[in-house]
Amino acid sequence: xxxxxxxxxxxxxxxxxxxxxxxxxxxxxxxxxxxxxxxxxxxxxxxxxxxxxxxxxxxxxxxxxxxxxxxxxxxxxxxxxxxxxxxxxxxxxxxxxxxxxxxxxxxxxxxxxxxxxxxxxxxxxxxxxxxxxxxxxxxxxxxxxxxxxxxxxxxxxxxxxxxxxxxxxxxxxxxxxxxxxxxxxxxxxxxxxxxxxxxxxxxxxxxxxxxxxxxxxxxxxxxxxxxxxxxxxxxxxxxxxxxxxxxxxxxxxxxxxxxxxxxxxxxxxxxxxxxxxxxxxxxxxxxxxxxxxxxxxxxxxxxxxxxxxxxxxxxxxxxxxxxxxxxxxxxxxxxxxxxxxxxxxxxxxxxxxxxxxxxxxxxxxxxxxxxxxxxxxxxxxxxxxxxxxxxxxxxxxxxxxxxxxxxxxxxxxxxxxxxxxxxxxxxxxxxxxxxxxxxxxxxxxxxxxxxxxx
Amino acid sequence: xxxxxxxxxxxxxxxxxxxxxxxxxxxxxxxxxxxxxxxxxxxxxxxxxxxxxxxxxxxxxxxxxxxxxxxxxxxxxxxxxxxxxxxxxxxxxxxxxxxxxxxxxxxxxxxxxxxxxxxxxxxxxxxxxxxxxxxxxxxxxxxxxxxxxxxxxxxxxxxxxxxxxxxxxxxxxxxxxxxxxxxxxxxxxxxxxxxxxxxxxxxxxxxxxxxxxxxxxxxxxxxxxxxxxxxxxxxxxxxxxxxxxxxxxxxxxxxxxxxxxxxxxxxxxxxxxxxxxxxxxxxxxxxxxxxxxxxxxxxxxxxxxxxxxxxxxxxxxxxxxxxxxxxxxxxxxxxxxxxxxxxxxxxxxxxxxxxxxxxxxxxxxxx
Numbered sequence: 001x002x003x004x005x006x007x008x009x010x011x012x013x014x015x016x017x018x019x020x021x022x023x024x025x026x027x028x029x030x031x032x033x034x035x036x037x038x039x040x041x042x043x044x045x046x047x048x049x050x051x052x053x054x055x056x057x058x059x060x061x062x063x064x065x066x067x068x069x070x071x072x073x074x075x076x077x078x079x080x081x082x083x084x085x086x087x088x089x090x091x092x093x094x095x096x097x098x099x100x101x102x103x104x105x106x107x108x109x110x111x112x113x114x115x116x117x118x119x120x121x122x123x124x125x126x127x128x129x130x131x132x133x134x135x136x137x138x139x140x141x142x143x144x145x146x147x148x149x150x151x152x153x154x155x156x157x158x159x160x161x162x163x164x165x166x167x168x169x170x171x172x173x174x175x176x177x178x179x180x181x182x183x184x185x186x187x188x189x190x191x192x193x194x195x196x197x198x199x200x201x202x203x204x205x206x207x208x209x210x211x212x213x214x215x216x217x218x219x220x221x222x223x224x225x226x227x228x229x230x231x232x233x234x235x236x237x238x239x240x241x242x243x244x245x246x247x248x249x250x251x252x253x254x255x256x257x258x259x260x261x262x263x264x265x266x267x268x269x270x271x272x273x274x275x276x277x278x279x280x281x282x283x284x285x286x287x288x289x290x291x292x293x294x295x296x297x298x299x300x301x302x303x304x305x306x307x308x309x310x311x312x313x314x315x316x317x318x319x320x321x322x323x324x325x326x327x328x329x330x331x332x333x334x335x336x337x338x339x340x341x342x343x344x345x346x347x348x349x350x351x352x353x354x355x356x357x358x359x360x361x362x363x364x365x366x367x368x369x370x371x372x373x374x375x376x377x378x379x380x381x382x383x384x385x386x387x388x389x390x391x392x393x394x395x396x397x398x399x400x401x402x403x404x405x406x407x408x409x410x411x412x413x414x415x416x417x418x419x420x421x422x423x424x425x426x427x428x429x430x431x432x433x434x435x436x437x438x439x440x441x442x443x444x445x446x447x448x449x450x451x452x453x454x
Numbered sequence: 455x456x457x458x459x460x461x462x463x464x465x466x467x468x469x470x471x472x473x474x475x476x477x478x479x480x481x482x483x484x485x486x487x488x489x490x491x492x493x494x495x496x497x498x499x500x501x502x503x504x505x506x507x508x509x510x511x512x513x514x515x516x517x518x519x520x521x522x523x524x525x526x527x528x529x530x531x532x533x534x535x536x537x538x539x540x541x542x543x544x545x546x547x548x549x550x551x552x553x554x555x556x557x558x559x560x561x562x563x564x565x566x567x568x569x570x571x572x573x574x575x576x577x578x579x580x581x582x583x584x585x586x587x588x589x590x591x592x593x594x595x596x597x598x599x600x601x602x603x604x605x606x607x608x609x610x611x612x613x614x615x616x617x618x619x620x621x622x623x624x625x626x627x628x629x630x631x632x633x634x635x636x637x638x639x640x641x642x643x644x645x646x647x648x649x650x651x652x653x654x655x656x657x658x659x660x661x662x663x664x665x666x667x668x669x670x671x672x673x674x675x676x677x678x679x680x681x682x683x684x685x686x687x688x689x690x691x692x693x694x695x696x697x698x699x700x701x702x703x704x705x706x707x708x709x710x711x712x713x714x715x716x717x718x719x720x721x722x723x724x725x726x727x728x729x730x731x732x733x734x735x736x737x738x739x740x741x742x743x744x745x746x747x748x749x750x751x752x753x754x755x756x757x758x759x760x761x762x763x764x765x766x767x768x769x770x771x772x773x774x775x776x777x778x779x780x781x782x783x784x785x786x787x788x789x790x791x792x793x794x795x796x797x798x799x800x801x802x803x804x805x806x807x808x809x810x811x812x813x814x815x816x817x818x819x820x821x
Contacts, residue, residue, distance in 0.1 A: 174598070174599070175599060175600060176596075176598045176599040176600045177598055178598075204603075204604065236603060236604065237604055238552075238553050238554055238604050238605050238608060239551075239552045239553065239554045240551050240552065240553075241551055241552045284489070284596070284598050285489075285598075285625075285628075286487075286488060286489020286490070287489055288488060288489050288510050289510065289511075289512060291488075291549060292549060292550055292551050293551050296551055312598070313598055313628050315627070315628060315701070316597075316625045316627055316628040318699055318700060318701055319701075319702065328512075331512075332512065335512070384630055385630060386627070386629075386630050386631070386704070387631065387712050387713055388627075388701075388703075388704035388705055388706050388707070388713055389701065389703035389704020389705075390703060390704075391701075391703050392703070397702050398701075398702055398703055
């Protein structure tokens with residue numbers, strides 16, 4: 001390296017005597033230049049190698065629960081893509097899919113010359129994936145220890161996309177609180193019971209019925225099997241004693257079904273998951289406090305399913321009334337020992353706790369749902385038009401629908417499913433096993449797969 | 455001085471002066487689930503703060519709450535006329551998980567007032583009878599539902615023969631205009647289906663002017679009234695201050711007829727039909743109660759033959775009332791003239807006098 005440098009300088013020295021650099025002899029100058037070049041080099045590579053290190057905790061693609069979105073709306077997703085910074089959290093990559101398009105090519109060019117060992121650019125990738133796996137090209141030549149384990153993220157992501165996701169949501173509340181409309185608004189399609197049954201019965205059923213409707217929806221290549229479970233007749237009668245029993249029975253039946261599948265000798269490769277992941281409980285906007293029915297229901301069900309309480313038809317509450325009402329509800333929930341989602345005891349680490357605390361402050365969400373579109377300021381938005389103004393559903397100054405949607409779909413969907421399967425279902429399973437073993441120990445032969453399991 | 459002028463055209467003025475001196479009293483009952491804006495509406499209607507010291511119970515307290523009847527009184531004076539307004543509230547209605555028979559205390563209360571009045575009317579000193587009968591019941595229907603709920607129907611069925619019912623849709627700012635119309639129609643249909651008799655605003659006389667008739671027809675069409683209550687004054691920048699509720703998407707004006715039916719309700723309840731409500735309570739509902747009560751006394755055997763004969767004479771003259779079902783009775787009476795009613799009243803007064811002397815005799819016997 002020295003020879004060319006000297007040659008260069010010599011060439012220069014010949015023609016341009018006029019240029020005299022500061023501290024004396026050309027040799028020193030040469031040394032300085034070389035040092036500078038070396039420093040620049042090592043800096044560049046070292047930075048990239050630091051980024052390349054697989055030491056940080058990786059977030060699995062489906063763990064983020066977010067679906068590919070061009071706009072980075074959710075909390076914590078606003079990080080601008082820096083060229084050269086590797087995309088280890090695949091969510092970021094997906095969220096910035098648009099920018100990734102721009103960057104994928106320029107990244108391939110200049111630093112490729114450095115010749116990274118273990119260059120991942122060679123591995124063939126799905127043409128369908130938008131995000132660029134090419135960041136691997138920028139590995140510093142000095143990082144010999146790169147193995148490529150982090151590509152498992154990609155593999156899992158591809159698999160998850162092929163398999164598709166399942167989500168089962170239950171809506172509970174008195175008739176007329178806008179449950180079907182809210183579901184339609186949440187998933188931006190006509191999937192509620194009302195839309196599917198054209199001859200919607202306006203009559204309140206004599207007993208509580210459980211009606212489940214399944215839809216397959218797709219967004220940006222990700223397929224989801226969404227099941228909405230409706231409970232018409234809840235809380236509508238004069239005597240509402242034990243109206244929660246059919247609902248609890250349904251939830252436990254789903255757990256039982258899953259348990260039976262799990263316990264089989266010849267298990268299916270993928271057990272169909274019909275367990276209720278989330279239960280949206282609708283509180284009428286009275287402005288006072290929770291009703292006894294609300295408390296009884298939530299007390300019992302918060303132990304078996306994730307409950308997300310929402311204040312329905314919140315456009316009757318002014319801001320001050322809303323704040324007061326929420327305070328009363330939170331106090332009521334606390335005094336009755338009701339733990340709604342996100343549950344405090346299931347926070348895994350401080351990071352989770354921080355994010356969840358923000359949501360816990362807002363629960364219950366004051367929502368307004370709508371099927372109708374109106375023209376406001378030149379845009380077509382979902383809302384409700386009255387003589388005194390138009391309520392925009394997705395405007396966070398009007399109602400908290402956007403926050404609910406973010407919680408349920410964009411950020412915490414996978415977490416909800418995990419809690420259902422790892423905590424609620426496990427608790428049910430343990431209870432059943434204890435029942436089974438208790439029966440066995442009493443000398444009663446337990447028939448069925450449980451015996452084999454034990 | 456006109457030779458043919460006698461001067462009794464001044465009678466209404468004399469009546470007016472006398473009643474102003476006497477003052478009016480009016481008992482209004484509000485019923486409905488909690489959280490429908492009943493207290494706010496009452497405060498807005500009469501521009502008072504009747505519920506100043508109210509403390510809302512916590513949810514856990516409501517678990518064990520039973521229905522109570524609360525009475526609040528306030529004296530309102532306007533233009534030299536004093537009105538003693540008594541408000542009957544029913545906190546705890548529809549609150550508990552099991553609301554079976556939760557309307558029974560209300561029915562019992564209304565009947566107690568009738569009973570009290572009946573006793574006073576038949577008593578010795580009838581100069582200062584306190585009229586504590588419930589003249590009107592504002593029943594609040596939830597805007598969130600799809601019409602009348604089973605509890606609403608059960609309550610209305612239990613009280614519609616005993617008190618004037620005016621159905622009201624509370625917190626009507628939850629509804630868009632089309633939804634309001636649909637809900638009103640649905641409620642009207644349900645009321646007809648369940649044969650619930652609400653207070654019928656009387657038809658205006660044929661000699662009223664067109665404007666008044668149009669207004670009257672409009673008001674009748676907007677039953678049940680979709681109301682929004684508020685006592686807070688909102689100052690919206692340049693516009694004049696209005697009573698309303700301020701949201702981040704607009705302000706609902708309580709007294710704007712395009713926004714809600716509050717003005718209609720206030721006009722009908724306070725300005726035009728206050729007296730009519732009292733009259734209907736006295737002439738129809740109270741009489742119906744009285745007839746039923748006295749008939750039931752007559753049948754299982756009265757205390758002595760004398761009173762029984764008196765009562766049978768009474769019931770003989772009152773055959774139109776107890777024999778026919780009440781709905782038809784109402785129609786018949788409406789068709790009859792004012793004079794027929796006055797004749798009946800006179801007859802009753804005479805009979806009551808006779809009964810009074812009878813009870814006097816009984817009391818002296820008992821002692």
